Amino acid sequence: MNSILNSLNDFISSKSMREYAKKEWNAILWVALITITVLLLEKVFKLFRLWSKARKIPGPPCNFFFGHGNLSSRENFIDLLSESHDKYGSVFKLWLGPTQLLVSIKDPTLIKEMLLKAEDKLPFIGKAFRLAFGRSSLFFCSYDQAQKRRESLALELNNKMLGKANAIPKNVVDCIMERVDAIMSKGSVECKLVSQHMAFTILGTMLFGDMFLAWSKATFYEELLMMIAKDASFWASYRVTPFWKRGFWRYQSLCTKLKCLTLDIAQQCGKNYRLFCHTDQNSHIGTEKVGIKGVSGAPPSSSVEMQHKFFSQELDGHGNAREEPCGNIMGVMFHGCIATASLIGSILEKLITDVEIQDKIYSEIMKVKKGSVKEDQNIQKMLLLLATIYESARLLPAGPLLQRCSLKDDLILKNGVVIPAGAVLVVPAQLLQMDDSSWGSDASKFNPYRFLSKAGKDSDLVQDTSHTEEAVGPIQGSFILNDPNDNAAFLPFGSGMRACVGQKFVIHGVATLFASLLECYEVRLHPQLGNDPKSTTGPEIVFVRRNV
Ligand code: HEM
Numbered sequence: 001m002n003s004i005l006n007s008l009n010d011f012i013s014s015k016s017m018r019e020y021a022k023k024e025w026n027a028i029l030w031v032a033l034i035t036i037t038v039l040l041l042e043k044v045f046k047l048f049r050l051w052s053k054a055r056k057i058p059g060p061p062c063n064f065f066f067g068h069g070n071l072s073s074r075e076n077f078i079d080l081l082s083e084s085h086d087k088y089g090s091v092f093k094l095w096l097g098p099t100q101l102l103v104s105i106k107d108p109t110l111i112k113e114m115l116l117k118a119e120d121k122l123p124f125i126g127k128a129f130r131l132a133f134g135r136s137s138l139f140f141c142s143y144d145q146a147q148k149r150r151e152s153l154a155l156e157l158n159n160k161m162l163g164k165a166n167a168i169p170k171n172v173v174d175c176i177m178e179r180v181d182a183i184m185s186k187g188s189v190e191c192k193l194v195s196q197h198m199a200f201t202i203l204g205t206m207l208f209g210d211m212f213l214a215w216s217k218a219t220f221y222e223e224l225l226m227m228i229a230k231d232a233s234f235w236a237s238y239r240v241t242p243f244w245k246r247g248f249w250r251y252q253s254l255c256t257k258l259k260c261l262t263l264d265i266a267q268q269c270g271k272n273y274r275l276f277c278h279t280d281q282n283s284h285i286g287t288e289k290v291g292i293k294g295v296s297g298a299p300p301s302s303s304v305e306m307q308h309k310f311f312s313q314e315l316d317g318h319g320n321a322r323e324e325p326c327g328n329i330m331g332v333m334f335h336g337c338i339a340t341a342s343l344i345g346s347i348l349e350k351l352i353t354d355v356e357i358q359d360k361i362y363s364e365i366m367k368v369k370k371g372s373v374k375e376d377q378n379i380q381k382m383l384l385l386l387a388t389i390y391e392s393a394r395l396l397p398a399g400p401l402l403q404r405c406s407l408k409d410d411l412i413l414k415n416g417v418v419i420p421a422g423a424v425l426v427v428p429a430q431l432l433q434m435d436d437s438s439w440g441s442d443a444s445k446f447n448p449y450r451f452l453s454k455a456g457k458d459s460d461l462v463q464d465t466s467h468t469e470e471a472v473g474p475i476q477g478s479f480i481l482n483d484p485n486d487n488a489a490f491l492p493f494g495s496g497m498r499a500c501v502g503q504k505f506v507i508h509g510v511a512t513l514f515a516s517l518l519e520c521y522e523v524r525l526h527p528q529l530g531n532d533p534k535s536t537t538g539p540e541i542v543f544v545r546r547n548v
Helices: 002-054 077-088 108-117 123-133 143-162 170-184 191-208 210-214 218-236 246-278 285-290 302-315 327-353 355-370 383-394 429-433 503-520
Strands: 091-095 101-105 402-404 424-427 452-454 479-481 521-525 540-545
Touching: 077 091, 077 101, 077 429, 101 108, 108 402, 108 424, 123 218, 123 246, 123 327, 143 327, 143 503, 170 191, 170 210, 170 503, 170 540, 191 210, 191 218, 191 246, 191 327, 191 503, 191 540, 210 246, 218 246, 218 327, 246 327, 327 355, 327 383, 327 503, 327 521, 355 383, 355 503, 355 521, 383 452, 383 479, 383 503, 503 521
Parallel strands: 101 424
Antiparallel strands: 091 101, 402 424, 452 479, 521 540
């Protein structure tokens, strides 16, 4: 009897347990269903919000659900933007997909406003850096995450490095010149290759110090960086990271090698700094021991201090455990080398095509040198050289678009246009930098004098001095150099909240390099190999030693 009662009890309790479990399960399913519905409704609501706000921005009609995606893959996207701006005005929209809105802005005043207000970058750019170099804060899409590191790098670059007469030390320039001599002994050089090498040496010594010049793995590092640069955008363009592709893993192994090399040289730099500080600052032993070339006996310079600060922050992940050690160093090397090489290449090309300007810059360099008691180049006085750098940057073909977005808030421009949050904002910088309305009728021509004004009359810009008496001789005293950023259509370094933090450093560094280069050499187009239209490496050039 007892056993019957027990089994009846068990049956009832297991039945109520089952029912309880069933109810629990149903409740979980309901909660999941409600959550998914809320999330979907939120997405649909956001989509309607995006569509209704975007409706007010002019643009080509879009009858296809997937938008103008086919147009964005048109061979020359810049031509498409140019045509659409002519048709729809200074702000227009394109749908790249049902949820992807692109807004292009061409009016300089609106651009300035937008670049100040839109603080975030496109997730695509952050992804390219993250896939190659791991998580880092510089080049991160959200401004909040990048701000602190941006500010510290900008402060270190601008204050400490520019406190000196030259942005890059003389021994670095000498090292590059030695390399140019060695290349020249073999004949002509490819413009692209020599520019890349110059940029790499400038950036390497800026970040890693003088020991970078003697680093045996520097050539391999340069090759690795260029291989990664070739494929970075391609792998980042996948929506889902393509772990199943062999090519992706080959790319990842290149990135891992680069990380190991960066850690290696960064740790050596850290050790060097400590050794450097522990030895008697007035003795020569310290620097010889650690192999620092060309600075024997000098106390730790501000640039060495900067490197130490940069490395200690980088090696300990800048206090953020989620950051890849040295991720920012690799990012700066990557972006800095490519962009600086492109600028140096652009200057070299302009100098070989405008020999008259090259001769004038040479006279200017010699005049400044004669009047200077110090061995350092006095770059600030080389106005035509600096104006040539600005003008080459203006005509720089690299980076035709600036890209931004505002991840959280809508953007309201002064002209009343509301750009919904999450839209891709582009500025066709290349179009703007060659626009007649901002630069005059000779906008597409190389004319460095557009950045010079007659002294005493601020607004009196030099028009075309190529045939005037003044233009033949050096120009200091009678001219002043305009701030290129005064013209809102000067955007080779971007503008606003996410503008390039390396602008001043690069302009001064490249000027120092060219002042030394042009003092010793004339740069000429190779008479036979010169301009091969099929060449992907730029024109072949020769450096002809001057008889001084
Ligand atoms: C000729 C050389 C260079 C050019 C033409 C250049 C150009 C640019 C441009 C166009 C941007 C985007 C700006 C924007 O969206 O408004 C940028 C961002 C940046 N540049 Fe450069 N750059 C050069 C060299 C350098 C160097 C040498 C460094 C560092 C030492 C550097 C550090 C940065 C950083 C950190 C950013 C990212 C800012 C951010 O996303 O918050 N750049 N650069």
